[in-house]
Amino acid sequence: MEPSKETQLWRGRSFSPYPAELPESVRIKIGQTEHLVILKRIPYIKAFVSWERHCGRFTGAEVLAHAEDIPFFGVINHCARYGLQNVFRRMPAATGLDDYHTLCETMRFLCVEVLPPGLDDLATLASGMSTSRQVGFRSFTSRSLMAELIFDLDSAWPCPRFEARERVFRMLYVLLMEDIEGCSPENLFKGVEQILQNPQIFDTSHTSVPRIIRKAFEERVVITDEEREKLDEYEWARLGPPDSDSEDESDGSKDGSDNQEDGDAEMGEASQRLRPVFVLNRYYTRGITYYFYP
Structure with a gap:
């Protein structure tokens, strides 16, 4: 039986190029911890879920799994939902500047909105x-x-x-x-x-x-x-x-x-x-590769 015009075959799997609309929130396991993520707040996770659905590995009910741990994802997810005013409260009391470097780099990688729209210049x-x-x-x-x-x-x-x-x-x-x-x-x-x-x-x-x-x-x-x-x-x-x-x-x-x-x-x-900005690109120096699917 030939696949319909609305489906395509990819590595033996059939998937629709125009899947159903993504849910507002999903449960995803990052490392060893399960999180409830509002997709519009974290665009990287939204792209990840979209790709999993395209490949037929996500139907909307199961808990997704992200293979690699993401530094401070619990803090970022909470602050993306309830506001950036919670960052300092959620971070450990003994946190140093290096940890905030990692936090901010991770937020940028996840495409979390920190600065208001229009403040790029x-x-x-x-x-x-x-x-x-x-x-x-x-x-x-x-x-x-x-x-x-x-x-x-x-x-x-x-x-x-x-x-x-x-x-x-x-x-x-x-x-x-x-x-x-x-x-x-x-x-x-x-x-x-x-x-x-x-x-x-x-x-x-x-x-x-x-x-x-x-x-x-x-x-x-x-x-x-x-x-x-x-x-x-x-x-x-x-x-x-x-x-x-x-x-x-x-x-x-x-x-x-x-x-x-x-x-x-x-x-x-x-x-x-003024000194130039210095970003460490920790994801690649530690041998971790993340894929971003638009």
């Missing part, structure tokens, strides 16, 4: 726009990107704590993943300064988050001695002195940044203080 927005712009339900004026996404510089945290945590994570994501060439180092510094001055927006078990934001900032921006003194003052006053290991690391980074700062001072360009 970060350099233009961060340096300030001459005209207002409508993005979604919000109207962006000539304020900087940091002022819009994190806090209102004139009102000092007018938003609730949950919204502040969401905006802080967006800033961390920008520092770790986005190209900030053209951004104003002063605007970035003001954002970190406000976070160190307001650690109360985080839970008491996650007081290390402001320090992580500062490390991410110093990873991308060469800071001046005056800026470092201000950040040290706020950090010690609000969070107490850092441990000896982190203090030694900061001393080493200070020496290196001073040398680079001397060279940058000769150029006199603010953009020379």
